[in-house]
Amino acid sequence: MGDKTEIDTLASTNGTDEYRFGYTQEEIERLRYQHHVWTKENQRFISRAGFSKGSTLVDLGCGPGYTTLDLSQIVGAGGKVIAVDRDGERSLPLLKVQAEAAGLFNIETRAANLETFDLQEGSVDGVYGRWVLMYLPETRVKSLIGRMVKWLRPGAACALTELCNFGHIHIYPKSKYLPEIAEALSKAVTGEIGCNPEIGNDLPGLLHSAGLDVEINVIVKAVRATTQEWLWPDALFRNHLPALVKEGYLAHGVFDNFLAEWEARSKDPDAIFFSSPMMEVVARRS
Numbered sequence: 001m002g003d004k005t006e007i008d009t010l011a012s013t014n015g016t017d018e019y020r021f022g023y024t025q026e027e028i029e030r031l032r033y034q035h036h037v038w039t040k041e042n043q044r045f046i047s048r049a050g051f052s053k054g055s056t057l058v059d060l061g062c063g064p065g066y067t068t069l070d071l072s073q074i075v076g077a078g079g080k081v082i083a084v085d086r087d088g089e090r091s092l093p094l095l096k097v098q099a100e101a102a103g104l105f106n107i108e109t110r111a112a113n114l115e116t117f118d119l120q121e122g123s124v125d126g127v128y129g130r131w132v133l134m135y136l137p138e139t140r141v142k143s144l145i146g147r148m149v150k151w152l153r154p155g156a157a158c159a160l161t162e163l164c165n166f167g168h169i170h171i172y173p174k175s176k177y178l179p180e181i182a183e184a185l186s187k188a189v190t191g192e193i194g195c196n197p198e199i200g201n202d203l204p205g206l207l208h209s210a211g212l213d214v215e216i217n218v219i220v221k222a223v224r225a226t227t228q229e230w231l232w233p234d235a236l237f238r239n240h241l242p243a244l245v246k247e248g249y250l251a252h253g254v255f256d257n258f259l260a261e262w263e264a265r266s267k268d269p270d271a272i273f274f275s276s277p278m279m280e281v282v283a284r285r286s
């Protein structure tokens with residue numbers, strides 16, 4: 001693996017280097033499991049971008065790098081993946097350990113804030129990003145896309161996937177309390193810095209305005225209670241809702257009622273959790 005880790009010293013706009021849900025061991029594990037549950041969808045999405053052997057790719061907001069490792073195998077020893085995340089303390093070192101253990105030496109990690117991160121014009125064959133633009137202040141997303149489009153060589157594509165229409169998150173049988181939970185999660189992600197948890201809705205237009213040819217697809221992941229996959233939404237709710245109560249985004253009573261309802265659904269083999277719709281955008285430079 002390259003040792004080109006660079007620390008971007010520019011301060012982040014919220015005065016911390018934390019992303020909304022932090023970098024605890026619990027969150028790193030949650031992201032790992034989330035990646036596992038979404039494996040098939042993610043592979044289908046990446047294949048639509050047509051990334052190939054020998055390419056130079058960028059993984060925007062790679063976190064602990066679960067997809068970076070997949071991209072690294074796609075481009076092979078003759079290619080390179082530039083894995084960018086603001087968390088140079090926990091996520092990127094974890095990526096390096098995993099890459100070394102897997103014998104992958106084509107990953108270059110960069111600790112940087114995407115609000116200002118930049119690369120040379122025409123220097124990459126593809127860009128991948130998932131669940132990251134939703135954590136940037138909305139006003140900074142357009143400028144990142146403007147920079148990103150310049151990095152792409154002619155014919156190169158970016159594959160970006162983000163939540164859209166978050167209010168459509170659903171539980172069957174219908175949950176009485178889920179709409180308030182969804183609203184609290186949405187407000188917490190928006191935070192004081194004005195992130196857009198539904199930035200997936202804006203991406204096709206932003207990429208088209210930046211001059212790319214855009215193809216979209218929207219998917220929803222549905223998981224059944226009493227299966228292993230149910231642990232994915234279960235971890236999201238159990239790990240993160242208590243903090244939302246403490247921070248005042250969610251009323252205590254609503255949380256208690258939701259949790260009791262969720263526990264009942266979790267034991268019902270006919271219950272289904274439907275994710276927020278995910279906007280998948282593949283946009284290509286002609």
Ligand SMILES: C[S@@+](CC[C@H](N)C(=O)[O-])C[C@H]1O[C@@H](n2cnc3c(N)ncnc32)[C@H](O)[C@@H]1O
Pocket residue numbers: 018019031035060061062063064065066067084085086087091112113114115129130131132135136
């Ligand atoms: C939900 S995790 C997603 C990680 C990975 N993309 C995945 O699909 O598993 C969001 C990641 O975005 C990173 N992130 C958020 N805002 C960022 C910013 N302004 N600059 C760089 N990274 C950022 C966080 O540090 C975190 O690792």
